[in-house]
Amino acid sequence: MLDQEEHVEQAHLFELLHEQAGEGFPIQDLLEQLRHEILATTRLPMAMEYLLTEVRHSGLLGPAMHQLSHYFTPFQTFLIDQSELDTGRFMMNTAFKVMQSEAEYRVAGTTPAGMFFYQFEVLCRNRLSYDLGLTAISSDPSYDSTWSSWILKLRAEIGLIDFADLVFLASDDYLRRLEKAGKEETGKGPFLFGEKEGRIAFANRRKDPLYLFSALQRHLGYPAVPKPTPIDETNELIPQMARRIERLEARIQLMEEERRQSLDITKFYEQNKHRLNYPE
The missing domain is CATH 1.20.81 (Receptor-associated Protein)
Incomplete structure (x- = not known):
């Protein structure tokens, strides 16, 4: 660290x-x-x-x-x-x-849970490799051995099991439900997330994971991932408009010459191509 x-x-x-x-x-x-x-x-x-x-x-x-x-x-x-x-x-x-x-x-x-949600949302929003990304996340010094093992295990489960279910099953809210139902917790866990994270994950099951991240940011203050800035096309529009105006001016000039019956079509012949001042 x-x-x-x-x-x-x-x-x-x-x-x-x-x-x-x-x-x-x-x-x-x-x-x-x-x-x-x-x-x-x-x-x-x-x-x-x-x-x-x-x-x-x-x-x-x-x-x-x-x-x-x-x-x-x-x-x-x-x-x-x-x-x-x-x-x-x-x-x-x-x-x-x-x-x-x-x-x-x-x-x-930071908290391990907040850092994990931030880094995992980066993978989701930017469509990066889950296998390589989760491997890199597991080696972060913010996580202890229990966190690192769970993140590495996540590589094989992501895409097969809903992400909200994975978070819920690793939360204190799931542990509370087990205790309330009188069931044993043997073979369950590890319980890495808090009770609030578990409730939010349970409420966002079968939904887009981005809704889960947004709810965590609203209720628990977790950091939001920067979104890509849209490309500003204004600089490209100005040259395009200039070329279109040049074409319109050339067409108007041709129409005026034709109206005055002074249009000389020989300048459009191949041997007189060098005389043209109009844009292509």
Whole structure:
């Protein structure tokens, strides 16, 4: 587990990378510039030096973050790996935004349940690999051995059993129902989630998991996952409108020449093509 000031500086770095990487700046230039803004008393500047060296060599951040597993969590490395896939749709600036929110949540104080719901919602919203993602989540230092074993077991059950049922069966609300019914709890559990999480999960059975995440955020204050920013198409519309206006002007000019009976169609012949001033 890192100190709080490390997470504060990580959140600041990921915020700057998210803002500027989305504008098309090369990642090596950003690391070169932003390393001077990070607090020198933390270990993040040294990690950035290593990342910068690797990016200059291979152009990728993922391999360097794997080597810095003592500083970056496996889930952070997993997000960067997914953003650098040629066949994926998960953008790097989205990964930086997710990592920024996660670091801010660690600064504010986390619970294993809150961290798990946040990280699992990231997989759901961005359609990332459950197998690789849950493996990375299980290695997070926020979880003890019981949590890690349950998360690894989840890889084989997700998709076959409703996620809300899995949460409910691992909650204190299910344990209370067993005790109320006089049934033994042998072979059940582990009971990792609280009673409120269990009730919310039971109320969202057979529904979209995103409804479950939303209810947990409303009632228990769990952090929300940043949603991808829609692409601004305004910059593309202006050149398109300019080309259309040019075509309209050319057509109006032809109609006026035809009306005055001064239209010379020979300029449209192949040998006179160079005389045309109209857009194609």
